[in-house]
Amino acid sequence: GAGVSQSPRYKVAKRGQDVALRCDPISGHVSLFWYQQALGQGPEFLTYFQNEAQLDKSGLPSDRFFAERPEGSVSTLKIQRTQQEDSAVYLCASRPDRFGEQYFGPGTRLTVT
């Protein structure tokens, strides 16, 4: 079946612009995660949803970052007033239940100029 998809694959934003990154998880997957991967680094956790409930947002770096999953499927990560340090690959992952393996999407590469 279809895997996790993310759009857009690439996004260039001018400093100060708002951006929205979309994640379509595997159908029926309960858990959804967002990670941020800076160049040459390992991914770092941003936030976690179980169905529509955001259970952990401890990794969001500032209040400019906001994530939602209103119907328990598609999720959107929004970054307001983008800064250069927000440049990174944003990875989405989903999991069928509360435990086990996470399945990753291809990521969105955000470049803030």
Next chain:
Amino acid sequence: AQTVTQSQPEMSVQEAETVTLSCTYDTSESDYYLFWYKQPPSRQMILVIRQEAYKQQNATENRFSVNFQKAAKSFSLKISDSQLGDAAMYFCAYQGAQKLVFGQGTRLTINP
């Protein structure tokens, strides 16, 4: 907080040879999962192998196997009969309650 350390930023191996990638982690939890993920230039994270902490037997997946030493908090990956397609970044990852905690990665080069 849990941490994962990969002490080898880069490794190289001759095609058809065997290579071992190192990983150590720190946790106070007793129940957790450990993973090795492969990330080629396409950026897609691909699961290579997983290990449940309660299982004493080391996981194997075809040419990939792990050496899981729970007391030492060590989780190394052995790749046998290396192939050109194995070239990628490899990340060791820890999962406790929910989120994954990744190491810094090891870039693996395969020499033909």
